[in-house]
Amino acid sequence: MFDTVRKHQRLLQFVLMLLIVPSFAFFGISSYSSFLDKETDLVKINGKPITAQEVESAAKRQAERVGGNAQIAQSLQFRQAILNELLQQRILGYAVGDLRLQVGKEALIKSLQNIPQIRALYKQDGSFDDVRFKQLLASNGLNEEQFYASQAFDLKISQLVNSVARTEIANPKLAEIISTLYETERQVQAMSFDAKDYLSKVSPTEEELQAFYTANAKLFETPEFVDVEYIVLKADPKEDAKVFSEKADQFANMTYDQSDSLKPAADKLKLSVQTQKGVTRSGAPGVARNHPLANPKIVQSLFGDEAVKNKRNIEAVQISPGVFVSARVVTFHPAQTLPYKDVAAEVKRQVSQRLAEKLAIKAAADRYAAIEKDPKGASGFASPTWVSRNKPGNLVGGALDQVMSINPDKFPALVSVSNPGVGTTLYRVDQVRQPTGVDAKAHKAQAQQIQALAAQSEFAGFMSYWRDVAGVKVINPLKPMSSGSGS
Numbered sequence: 001m002f003d004t005v006r007k008h009q010r011l012l013q014f015v016l017m018l019l020i021v022p023s024f025a026f027f028g029i030s031s032y033s034s035f036l037d038k039e040t041d042l043v044k045i046n047g048k049p050i051t052a053q054e055v056e057s058a059a060k061r062q063a064e065r066v067g068g069n070a071q072i073a074q075s076l077q078f079r080q081a082i083l084n085e086l087l088q089q090r091i092l093g094y095a096v097g098d099l100r101l102q103v104g105k106e107a108l109i110k111s112l113q114n115i116p117q118i119r120a121l122y123k124q125d126g127s128f129d130d131v132r133f134k135q136l137l138a139s140n141g142l143n144e145e146q147f148y149a150s151q152a153f154d155l156k157i158s159q160l161v162n163s164v165a166r167t168e169i170a171n172p173k174l175a176e177i178i179s180t181l182y183e184t185e186r187q188v189q190a191m192s193f194d195a196k197d198y199l200s201k202v203s204p205t206e207e208e209l210q211a212f213y214t215a216n217a218k219l220f221e222t223p224e225f226v227d228v229e230y231i232v233l234k235a236d237p238k239e240d241a242k243v244f245s246e247k248a249d250q251f252a253n254m255t256y257d258q259s260d261s262l263k264p265a266a267d268k269l270k271l272s273v274q275t276q277k278g279v280t281r282s283g284a285p286g287v288a289r290n291h292p293l294a295n296p297k298i299v300q301s302l303f304g305d306e307a308v309k310n311k312r313n314i315e316a317v318q319i320s321p322g323v324f325v326s327a328r329v330v331t332f333h334p335a336q337t338l339p340y341k342d343v344a345a346e347v348k349r350q351v352s353q354r355l356a357e358k359l360a361i362k363a364a365a366d367r368y369a370a371i372e373k374d375p376k377g378a379s380g381f382a383s384p385t386w387v388s389r390n391k392p393g394n395l396v397g398g399a400l401d402q403v404m405s406i407n408p409d410k411f412p413a414l415v416s417v418s419n420p421g422v423g424t425t426l427y428r429v430d431q432v433r434q435p436t437g438v439d440a441k442a443h444k445a446q447a448q449q450i451q452a453l454a455a456q457s458e459f460a461g462f463m464s465y466w467r468d469v470a471g472v473k474v475i476n477p478l479k480p481m482s483s484g485s486g487s
Helices: 004-021 052-065 070-074 074-100 105-112 130-139 145-166 172-183 195-203 205-217 240-258 263-270 296-302 341-373 398-404 440-469
Strands: 042-046 049-053 183-192 225-234 274-279 317-320 321-332 384-385 413-419 421-433
Touching: 042 074, 049 052, 049 074, 052 070, 052 074, 070 074, 070 398, 074 145, 105 145, 105 321, 105 440, 172 440, 183 195, 183 341, 183 398, 195 341, 205 341, 225 240, 240 263, 240 321, 263 384, 296 317, 296 321, 398 413, 398 421
Parallel strands: none
Antiparallel strands: 042 049, 183 384, 183 421, 225 274, 225 321, 317 321, 413 421
């Protein structure tokens, strides 16, 4: 129900989520000043640059925060998302300064008490451990003044974002019009032309099959895979936590320092070296979800250059509380195109399917032309059904859009909808009506969604305005990482 509005709302909410992320984390503050070479400047806001180095550092921190590795942090798409987020933060920061927003002492205290690390510093008697607080700040290179300033700044940005995003101007008339459009029903009849119904009429030649195999070799590749060995360190429930922590450190250090073999760590910690063949980028086939080689981070590391090319142990990974894993590639099997004789049957199936689909499409086009010439002779359609955007029945995507967009003045109307890989469906649309009952809950939900979209549109306009005021200027495009940096 109300799928289009809801789809765009999720997208806009994701954008808002990026904007609301504080510009300063609890552990560390991003510097707003930079005097690096201009070749490293990517974007300037009010004359102050965001540099490539800043983006790379922020990307690395964010990747670590979400459990990713260096390859994720180095990808162009990921770094572009980080650059966009930094730019949005700087624009909001400029707006906060230009508007001279202030934060009251009570609001700041309330905000600080919501930080878990701060809450943990309150003693049982309700008093605050000021000594531990200062030690915590010092261990992260901050003093109290810097910390309070960063938190106040974050709070100003949060209040600014929320105040704009909540500017929801109700428009009951518009909401009612849209709800009515989504409830309007149309009578539809369908006639399908499916490729499967034409398979018996096609017979591809050997030349056609060979040509398709040659032109689409990647369709007949076996995926790359690796044979690996791995070791697992598990905590004993009866074991002292400090003792296990020391073992975990040994495990991580030995697998890293003696990276050409897992045996030293296995011997030292009395672990068995296990093996697994046929591990693809999707993981090891047939293993349980909690198996070490089903862990995405481990699998991704096993296909990194250090593991594949240099046969080094991957960095130890904690896959669950008290469980650490390291692994290494024994043999790498690259992707290979299967010989034609081994895939001849699949080649014939795919070529036959494509030829049959062409016949189905041609048959649909011929039938469409015949009906347009003689609308009264439109036999062969299925029984009529009533559909609406709220209750689409079997109509989805482009088919629903085309059926619902026809001007009722043109009824009866004929629509041809292509179904790639399947064939074509003809739809005859005859009548339009309004349902007898009204869904009050649906109307209310749709009105709320429309108001939310209006607020998000308002916020987009707000950001566009401050982008212009802040004099945002693109200096250099973000470039892919060089091969020397491991991308």
